[in-house]
Amino acid sequence: MGDIQIDDVGKTYDSEEGEITAVEGVTLSVEDGEFVTIVGPSGSGKSTLLRMIAGLESITSGTISINDRAINNIPPQDRGVAMVFQEYALYPHMSVRKNMSYGLKLTTDLSKAEISDRVEEAAEMMSIKDLLDKKPGNLSGGQQQRVATGRAIVRDPEVFLFDEPLSNLDAKLRLHMRTELQRIQEDLGTTSVYVTHDQTEAMTMSDRIVILDGGEIQQVGTPKEVYARPRNKFVADFIGSPSMNFYDVAIEGSQLVGPDFQYTVSQDILEKVGDGIDSSDLVLGIRPEHIQVNPKDTENTINVQLDVLEHEGSDNYLYLMKDETEWTVRVPGNKMIESGMSLEITLPEEHLHLFERATGKNILVDSNSAQKIPTANTN
Ligand code: ADP
Numbered sequence: 001m002g003d004i005q006i007d008d009v010g011k012t013y014d015s016e017e018g019e020i021t022a023v024e025g026v027t028l029s030v031e032d033g034e035f036v037t038i039v040g041p042s043g044s045g046k047s048t049l050l051r052m053i054a055g056l057e058s059i060t061s062g063t064i065s066i067n068d069r070a071i072n073n074i075p076p077q078d079r080g081v082a083m084v085f086q087e088y089a090l091y092p093h094m095s096v097r098k099n100m101s102y103g104l105k106l107t108t109d110l111s112k113a114e115i116s117d118r119v120e121e122a123a124e125m126m127s128i129k130d131l132l133d134k135k136p137g138n139l140s141g142g143q144q145q146r147v148a149t150g151r152a153i154v155r156d157p158e159v160f161l162f163d164e165p166l167s168n169l170d171a172k173l174r175l176h177m178r179t180e181l182q183r184i185q186e187d188l189g190t191t192s193v194y195v196t197h198d199q200t201e202a203m204t205m206s207d208r209i210v211i212l213d214g215g216e217i218q219q220v221g222t223p224k225e226v227y228a229r230p231r232n233k234f235v236a237d238f239i240g241s242p243s244m245n246f247y248d249v250a251i252e253g254s255q256l257v258g259p260d261f262q263y264t265v266s267q268d269i270l271e272k273v274g275d276g277i278d279s280s281d282l283v284l285g286i287r288p289e290h291i292q293v294n295p296k297d298t299e300n301t302i303n304v305q306l307d308v309l310e311h312e313g314s315d316n317y318l319y320l321m322k323d324e325t326e327w328t329v330r331v332p333g334n335k336m337i338e339s340g341m342s343l344e345i346t347l348p349e350e351h352l353h354l355f356e357r358a359t360g361k362n363i364l365v366d367s368n369s370a371q372k373i374p375t376a377n378t379n
Helices: 047-056 096-107 112-124 142-152 171-188 201-206 223-228 233-238 267-271 366-371
Strands: 004-016 018-030 034-037 061-066 081-084 159-163 191-196 208-213 216-221 245-253 256-257 262-264 282-286 302-312 315-322 325-332 340-345 354-358
Touching: 004 047, 018 047, 018 061, 018 216, 034 047, 034 201, 047 061, 047 081, 047 159, 081 142, 096 112, 096 142, 096 171, 112 142, 142 171, 171 201, 191 201, 201 223, 208 223, 208 233, 216 223, 216 233, 233 282, 233 354, 245 325, 256 282, 302 325, 315 340
Parallel strands: 034 191, 034 208, 081 159, 159 191
Antiparallel strands: 004 018, 004 061, 208 216, 245 256, 245 282, 256 262, 282 354, 302 315, 302 340, 315 325
């Protein structure tokens, strides 16, 4: 068992310039066995939130509970959590074996034999058995990360906490460790909270994602939900690569009028722009992979010129211009397109996003369904 309940949690730091609010009003439930990733830009409060769960930072306001027990005042070693850090935090003078067993020796009454069994088992799981007698200084970054993860596994915690554990690895190794961590988490079924600034990592590893900005939750949802139904422009921009195209638009009649284009939309969309929303001050959003090039079955198109074509193997990225306005489009690599071509594009309505500029709110997403926090793994 290892469910986590975070209730209206805030954190302020005192600094010479005054109070800094790092986390504000965060409420979140993590189910037993779930893999939840906290993602956001630098300074958005991710580490602070994780460190409050770990007990490495005090909680200024609100309550954090694990298995229905408030842990605000419980020392880190008694919370049932094990943390893996970006810098591995291994003891340089101890062998790998000792690094992995040391915490158990200090905080449990397990016998020597039991500890040794656990270390062997975790080492097996992390494929580091042949490293057990080496010192961290003789290991590569990837191997050190395996040891750090193995050390967390031997603790047999209720909850794993990961603070950007793969950031120091090169791209290829990062990809490999990503799938490996997922596999281990699935095998062990241990509740995991994972912090990263990398949206791809968040999208590929998690049951659910929590997007933070300015210390506040912007959205909680499955990777599919936050990708398809971002609640606001921040989430829409942060999730997805390359990021969504955005254009300032106004509604005139049945058209969206942008800087260099007009585009007719259905009554359905127009009706969602309700009272109190300034229809002359909106932002249209559409992802590069959702724009259709040279559609056959519609005349509702925008005429553009191909400016730059980037081949990326399976996909092509097209940078299209309509006067001063650029559209980034992703199309399959086999689509025959040549530089300088004049093309038509269309914007399928099911993939359109329309944001209120003043608040960033996505007008086309039903806020009730988007805000709903699923209670179980929904992937
Ligand atoms: P992230 O992990 O998303 O990069 P952090 O949780 O590290 O963000 O930081 C959130 C905010 O809190 C930032 O503005 C940061 O400068 C501030 N902060 C973090 N730790 C401290 C500290 N020990 N003292 C003062 N301010 C801090």
